[in-house]
Amino acid sequence: MSHWPLLFHNANLSLNPTGSLWWEGESLLCVADLHLGKSERMARRGGSLLPPYETSETLDRLSREIDALEPRNVVCLGDSFDDLESAGALGEANTERLLAMMAGRNWIWITGNHDPGPVTLPGTHCAEHHLNGLVFRHIAEPDGVGEISGHYHPKARLRLRGVGISRPCFLVDGSRLILPAFGAFTGGLCTTDAAFADVMGNDALAVLTGTKTAAIPMPRPRRRARNQEMSKTRNFPLKTSGRPRKPLL
């Protein structure tokens, strides 16, 4: 697995091409925004009858991570369920699969805007989880430091050699790390969106997921004036730096 190694506030982290985060020192697997039960919730609320297979798809992906890494701890960064009722409506087979994955593991459900309270499943339910100087929460906070969060479903859009690429990505700067959504049917918010302008520092990197990871400066809205200004204040040119920089910022 070609992960992206990241030293983040003294923690040696791996950003996986699947969109999960692995902290080997703590044997901790972290995933964001599973949105389990999304299609069922839309149907329940009288919306579209989407293909009802996305929960199995998401659980397939999660179990592959767990089988490969065998984590002792699992942190789900909120919006794990599309709403509080979804947790109870996953269906017997899916619930059993989830319980089998949870067995013998310290499983932490962070609450999110979609699932703001405890659900009927076992595990620890909390708004934040602190561990060795890092904090796990659903939505990035303005003064967050050493903060790992989800919520935004970031994706980066690029055009290289005539090929359009749009991929879910991690966003990382000196103080925070935002994970891509792990669930199926979750869509994404482009890094050029205004929402990221305030959240991520000027030095932010986007780590693309896919068959393997790759980091690029976080794509921003194309405004030449802003780029020039950025280069000046940050004292590094965006394109040709000459010497390789470490991803650690």
Next chain:
Amino acid sequence: MPIDQPSDATRLPQHLTRWFADRGWTPHRHQLDLYERRDDPGMLLIAPTGGGKTLAGFLPTLAELGENPEPGLHTVYVSPLKALATDIRRNLSTPINDMGLTIRVEDRTGDTKATQKARQRVDPPHILLTTPESLALMLSYPEAPAIFGGVQRVVVDEIHALAESKRGDQLMLCLSRLQTISPHMRRVGLSATVEDPPALAGVLGHGSRVLLADPGPEPQIAMLETAELPPWSGMGGRHAARAVMDLVENANTTLIFINTRAQAELFFQAIWAVNSKNLPIGLHHGSLSREARLKVEQAMVAGEMRAIVCTGSLDLGIDWGNVDLVIQVGAPKNVKRLVQRIGRANHTYNAPSRAVLVPANRFEVLECRAALDAVAEHDLDGDTGRAGGLDVLCQHILLMACSGPVDPDALFAEVRTAGPYAGISRAEFDDCLEFCATGGYALKAYDRWRRLVERDGLYHLRDPRSARNLRMNVGTIVGTETLPVRLRGGGGTPLGEVEESFAASLVPGDTFLIGGQTVKFENLREMVVQVSRQPTREPRIAVFMGTKLATSTKLSERVIGILDAPGRWKSMPGYIGDWLDLQNHISRLPTPGRLLVETFQRQDRAHICVYGFAGRNAHQTLGLLLTRRMEEAGLDPLGFVSNDYALLIWGLQPVTNPAAMLTADDLRAGLDGWLASNAVMKRTFRNVATVAGLIERNMPGQRKTGRQATFSSDILYDTLLKYDPDHLLMRITRDEAARGLVDYGRIEDMLSRVEGRIDVVHAPHLTPLAAPLLLEVGKVPIRGSGRQKLEDQAVEELLAEAGLAVPAA
């Protein structure tokens, strides 16, 4: 068939006869004939442009309503264009006011104000002018029986334009519902020239009969010969700008049709470059803003324009009496469309239309020749026996459920009376009903949340509030995601729209043409492409709306026919004969019923050229399939390019036995595997899923909020492919792709026509017929193990450029 009896104005009611007489007019023969047969359940009138078709359609209505009509809706008029509905209202009010009739005419389209719509539901006009979508919407309200209960007549204008599309399917389903609500309703269809009038009458349904108007004198069409020879490839026709300008100068008003929007922009620029007299020449295409198009149309109505460079956007619509010349730049691709375009130059009904064809390259000289012959012989092409779309039926079932509980047996019987659905089986109908009710998944996940629930044999909406969402989703045209283009500063004048993917490819400083001016891309803000004027720079071509029309089967057959008959080469410019003689000398010419395949070596690359004559889209598909097979056989294909006539593949190893590669079974097997993961399939799926109501349309204003919560239809497609590949929507998608962009049907047709009669020529070098292909744009590189690999490579290059290290694996 035309009725053979003397006709004169005295057959009309007195007030109509007097009106004609007051103007010094005589009704056309077909207007009277249609009036005579006003009590027939269905009539299809086929008449050329300028023949007073629309008035013919309304004469029975004006007569039946009389001078003091009772209140209530009498006639519903449906047109494919909103603008046409507005225009007809203006045109109808003239005779109504002249005769002092108290007939109320109103239009109802997407542009109608909400207050007027509400009033129309309580107090409908005598004559309602509308579009298929607005009619579907009105029929989805519970009050529909009250509004339409007294409808006596329905008039469908430009029915030829609707008949072969999903909009037509939807309209015919709606007519069936109208007929149920008002059993005595009579139908009239108005159409331009078509290849198979009885088939079109079948689409109109209700036992419709055909009435053919006198088609008028034969059109005068010629092919333009320019001093500068057409180039070997390319489609723009810019070499002919000077000659076209001369034609414009010598005509009153000219319509210049161009096949694509980007080419229209380029040609518009080219013709202005030689417009030394500064004649008013306008531009009209679907990517321009509504305001810009309206301005051109109004100037045209006011007679202020000498010429308009336009695309299919002006195929339909208001008859401009003053047009006396039509110029078609680029091969017409389709004979029927050409005839209909030529008909636009018909300033008086009894004068011949004048038209000029301008071939844009040398292959197109052949195609233009073939098209001229076809027009002279009245040999039109067209889709035959297209069945109604099941996604449209799904939408119809849901909309009918909005209007009231649905009885499946009754609805099935009603649907079968709609022309395009006459052959639908009960099983297909039930599949659609099941999809509407439960989503139709193999896993019965939604039995609790069914959209339609059954009570006492009737299907009801489970949640009446969902009717609002369903009505928002009405319609069968799914637009590509487009972004508005505006000038930066100065209030941001709207210029038009470009595709989202095109906008995403722009880098600040890039220039492109829109609305006839070169603009520079500044930035993309809040989903608006901001540009500034850049009059001097050479533009990068705007590739908005990239799909190109493929040449019709009929026209392709005629082109082979010309190639096969050297005696006919004399009817074309001399350089064509020389070119074809040389081809015959070095290789051979394609012949009907056989397939010519050439192989030759050029610059260390082995080339293979397949003259399939199956149209651009089918050749593109064939290229993808053949290169896949070549890759499996270790022949290292490197790329291919296709046009409407042939496919050229190059690679490292020569193909020694082309016939073995071209077997239908193997190609079909490859198709299934390749097709499933193809981007064209995903695009088709998105359209089907939107029409059928699985995905809701992006509504204006919704886009900015909560975009991350939306899901991509590609992911839905992948999920269904994995877990439920036989889902109704997947089946519809496959059927549609086989006809549409993938066009596999034409490859099958070609292979079955050829039946293994493949002529292989191992030519000594590049052949004259294959040479133009090397100049074609749109070469497709073979991506080896796929797009992902290429993307990874590109990312790595970017990393290297940015000085970022690739992490150790």
